[in-house]
Amino acid sequence: DAGVIQSPRHEVTEMGQEVTLRCKPISGHDYLFWYRQTMMRGLELLIYFNNNVPIDDSGMPEDRFSAKMPNASFSTLKIQPSEPRDSAVYFCASRPTGGSYTFGSGTRLTVV
Amino acid sequence: AQTVTQSQPEMSVQEAETVTLSCTYDTSESDYYLFWYKQPPSRQMILVIRQEAYKQQNATENRFSVNFQKAAKSFSLKISDSQLGDAAMYFCAYSGTYKYIFGTGTRLKVLA
Numbered sequence A: 001d002a003g004v005i006q007s008p009r010h011e012v013t014e015m016g017q018e019v020t021l022r023c024k025p026i027s028g029h030d031y032l033f034w035y036r037q038t039m040m041r042g043l044e045l046l047i048y049f050n051n052n053v054p055i056d057d058s059g060m061p062e063d064r065f066s067a068k069m070p071n072a073s074f075s076t077l078k079i080q081p082s083e084p085r086d087s088a089v090y091f092c093a094s095r096p097t098g099g100s101y102t103f104g105s106g107t108r109l110t111v112v
Numbered sequence B: 001a002q003t004v005t006q007s008q009p010e011m012s013v014q015e016a017e018t019v020t021l022s023c024t025y026d027t028s029e030s031d032y033y034l035f036w037y038k039q040p041p042s043r044q045m046i047l048v049i050r051q052e053a054y055k056q057q058n059a060t061e062n063r064f065s066v067n068f069q070k071a072a073k074s075f076s077l078k079i080s081d082s083q084l085g086d087a088a089m090y091f092c093a094y095s096g097t098y099k100y101i102f103g104t105g106t107r108l109k110v111l112a
Helices: none
Strands: A005-007 A010-013 A019-024 A031-038 A042-050 A053-056 A065-071 A074-079 A088-095 A107-111 B003-005 B010-014 B019-021 B024-026 B033-039 B046-052 B064-069 B074-079 B088-095 B100-102 B106-111
Touching: A005 A088, A010 A019, A019 A088, A019 A107, A031 A074, A042 A065, A042 A074, A042 B100, A053 A065, A074 A088, B003 B088, B003 B100, B010 B019, B019 B106, B024 B074, B033 B064, B046 B064, B046 B074, B074 B088
Parallel strands: A010 A107, B010 B106
Antiparallel strands: A005 A019, A019 A074, A031 A042, A031 A088, A042 A053, A065 A074, A088 A107, B003 B024, B019 B074, B033 B046, B033 B088, B064 B074, B088 B100, B088 B106
8 A cells, every 4th residue: 555645745836826735545544634734833633524525624724725525535735825824744644434544745835 | 622732842862761752631532542653854644652542551562652541641652772763753642533633742852
């Protein structure tokens, strides 16, 4: 199993641009989570899905952020328009019911 | 709401010695899981050890063991025979039914 796959590994974009982060969970895992990691706030849960359905998006900071999971093998996190304060490492994680998280390697986003 | 507290921002240990990282949590739930994750400079989040709250026996994985005190809501990680490769950020995490809540992390330095 290749694990949870995130792309891109690094993203540098200009303020105001749209950014799309991608995640492929482990096959058979029915939960998918998006986290943001910053020095100031640590690891924050943004949103999670169960069987492709968004369950809790209360951590999404504002309307500029959106996430989708069109099928069991793919999810996106989109920021439009991006701002410098969105600079962070974004992690995707998946887990089976009753199991532990497996994290992707993260996307480091820099907004200049 | 559940909270996880790691009161040691940084710890140092001499190679081959033993070190203990502290974690406390707050919850009103009776059934939950606790975890320790390691994040090396590569930023990959790696599961170190997992503890089910209903189990009284402390979890052990090779050189890593926990001291789980349910009444005190304490969950410390002991690393024995520390190695240079143990140097990393360590995060304590709590999970109820679905999502994980992370502490702010402890940076562990291993001195040769």
